[in-house]
Amino acid sequence: IAAYKAVKSGYQATIMAPTAILASQHLESFQGILEELGIKTELLISSVTKKKKTEILEKLQNGEIDILIGTHAILEENVVFKNLGLVVTDEQHRFGVKQRSTIASKGQNPDVIAMSATPIPRTLALILYGDLDISIIDELPPNRKKIETYAVRKNMEERVNNFIRKQIIEGRQAYIVCPLVEENEDMEGLQSVIELAEKYQKETFSEYKVAYLHGKMKPKEKDEIMERFKDGEIQILIATTVIEVGVNVPNSSIMVVENAERFGLAQLHQLRGRVGRGEYQSYCILKFEGNGKTTKERMKVMCQTNDGFIISEKDLELRGSGDFFGTNQHGIPDFKIANLFTDIDILKLAQEAAIKIVNDDEKLEKPENDLLKELVKDKFTDRIEI
Numbered sequence: 001i002a003a004y005k006a007v008k009s010g011y012q013a014t015i016m017a018p019t020a021i022l023a024s025q026h027l028e029s030f031q032g033i034l035e036e037l038g039i040k041t042e043l044l045i046s047s048v049t050k051k052k053k054t055e056i057l058e059k060l061q062n063g064e065i066d067i068l069i070g071t072h073a074i075l076e077e078n079v080v081f082k083n084l085g086l087v088v089t090d091e092q093h094r095f096g097v098k099q100r101s102t103i104a105s106k107g108q109n110p111d112v113i114a115m116s117a118t119p120i121p122r123t124l125a126l127i128l129y130g131d132l133d134i135s136i137i138d139e140l141p142p143n144r145k146k147i148e149t150y151a152v153r154k155n156m157e158e159r160v161n162n163f164i165r166k167q168i169i170e171g172r173q174a175y176i177v178c179p180l181v182e183e184n185e186d187m188e189g190l191q192s193v194i195e196l197a198e199k200y201q202k203e204t205f206s207e208y209k210v211a212y213l214h215g216k217m218k219p220k221e222k223d224e225i226m227e228r229f230k231d232g233e234i235q236i237l238i239a240t241t242v243i244e245v246g247v248n249v250p251n252s253s254i255m256v257v258e259n260a261e262r263f264g265l266a267q268l269h270q271l272r273g274r275v276g277r278g279e280y281q282s283y284c285i286l287k288f289e290g291n292g293k294t295t296k297e298r299m300k301v302m303c304q305t306n307d308g309f310i311i312s313e314k315d316l317e318l319r320g321s322g323d324f325f326g327t328n329q330h331g332i333p334d335f336k337i338a339n340l341f342t343d344i345d346i347l348k349l350a351q352e353a354a355i356k357i358v359n360d361d362e363k364l365e366k367p368e369n370d371l372l373k374e375l376v377k378d379k380f381t382d383r384i385e386i
Contacts, residue, residue, distance in 0.1 A: 002086055002113060003030070007039050007066040011085025011110075015069045016103060018091050020045040020219065021226050025248055026090070027069045034067070044070035044079070047220070075102050088113045117273060119266065119308030121316050138309065146306055147276040151260065151286040151299035160285055161204055164254055168208055168235050172253040172280060176200075176238045177271055179262040196258070197238045205236055213239040241267060250278025260286035260302075261295045265315035269308050294318055 003013040015030070017023040027043045034041060042056050042065045059065045063082035068074060084107025104112055114132070140146070152160060164174050178193045197212035211234045213225050222242065229237045230249050237252075241263075255275045260268060268286065276282035288299055301314045338347055357369065364373040 002111075003067050003088070004034060004037070004039065006086040006111070009085065011083050011107075012060070012063065012065065012081050013067045013086040013088070014074055014081070014084060014103065014106075015067065015088045015090065016074050017069070017071060020047060020071055020223055021230075022090065023069050023071050030067060030069060039066045040064060041067045041069060044068055044073050046071065046073050047223075048073075072099070075099055079106070081106050083107070084110050086111050086113070088115065090115050091117065117270065117308075119269070119312040121309065121313045136309075138307065143279055144276060145279075145281050147272055147282045147284050149272065149284040149286065149303045149306075151288055151303055154287065154289060157287075160256060160287070163283075163285075164236070164256065165205070167254050167283075168205075171251070173229065173232065173234070173249065173251050174236045174254040174256065175252060175271075175274055176236060176256045176258065178238065178240060178258045193238050193240055200236060200238065208235040209233060210236045210238065213237060213242060215240055215242045241271065248277055249274070251280070252277075253280045253282040255282075255284045257284070257286050260288040260299065261290050261292075265298055265301060265311050265318070266308075268302055269311045272302075272306075 003015070006013045015023075015026055017026055023043060023045055027041060030041045040059075042059070044053070044056055048056070056065065056068075057078060057080070060068060061080045061082055068079075068081075073079070087103050087107065087110050089103070089112075104110055167174060176196065178196055193212045193214050197210055201210040211225050211228070213222055217225075225234070225237070228234050229252075232251060252275050255272055257263065257268060257271060263271070272284040275284065284302075286299055286302060288295060298314075298318060301311060305311060357364075357372070360366075361369055364370075364376065
């Protein structure tokens with residue numbers, strides 16, 4: 001709707017997704033709704049032929065394309081819009097802050113919507129995205145059923161396999177997620193994707209089509225397998241967490257996570273979200289080992305709630321903010337004094353105070369803000385004029 005409104009107001013819109021498959025799925029749904037309204041939508045991903053790409057870039061610059069959907073390919077310098085008014089980044093945690101500003105700079109101060117299915121604790125979101133208006137969608141789309149989640153130990157393997165078989169007989173498909181790609185002697189007992197795929201294809205599920213997917217495969221190979229899974233040619237897909245982001249396969253109804261104790265709660269929640277996307281009852285089975293108190297507590301949280309915000313709060317509590325985001329998260333402020341988790345209350349107060357000052361006295365002209373004005377001047381001399 002936002003893209004439609006932007007186009008009808010004389011602007012172009014762009015939607016950026018982290019994978020080619022997801023971008024293609026977006027294109028399908030956009031075209032399905034907007035094509036008949038005379039709005040031109042186009043797809044820009046790395047596999048587009050050189051000839052087609054030249055044509056797209058030309059039309060984009062002339063304003064003949066209203067909405068451009070694509071991957072990181074949109075960030076390239078030669079992608080020039082005639083009049084970009086709306087930028088949407090899907091699964092925004094997959095894009096760094098720099099990438100988001102690169103795309104926004106392709107227009108004259110366009111409106112920006114950043115979307116993420118990774119629930120960040122609400123209090124934390126206020127700090128991290130304090131400069132944004134936050135909208136939270138915390139309900140399921142119509143006709144979706146709650147995903148049933150079970151945490152089981154290794155000795156239940158046969159029962160789990162029988163359950164997978166039952167689902168496939170009913171016409172559904174299954175994801176199996178493993179923590180590693182290849183066997184590594186330091187991590188004995190963790191089944192690798194390739195090894196498990198071999199076992200399933202030759203022994204356990206020899207009557208079905210089994211395929212595997214991992215991050216070290218070429219993008220083209222990955223896309224091909226995902227397409228075949230989406231089209232129902234593959235019944236069981238064994239993968240690493242590469243599938244945690246945005247693929248919509250409504251027919252898949254079962255997600256089994258091997259060695260679930262190796263994953264963070266937010267990640268398990270993301271993985272679980274790959275099923276339950278159609279009208280069928282879906283299931284998430286977490287296979288775990290170990291008797292640690294934290295492990296048991298984490299499995300319990302996953303079985304008790306489907307609310308991503310409760311899960312992310314718990315994850316933060318159990319792991320601390322450093323681990324919660326991992327070391328590569330762009331745009332997470334590294335505070336000199338505060339700790340994002342333990343000092344959240346005072347950080348919230350500080351943020352409220354800052355917003356109030358900006359609203360009441362933007363130029364810091366009131367006498368009560370004299371001291372603050374001096375500090376700001378002192379610290380940001382080169383960047384601002386007060």
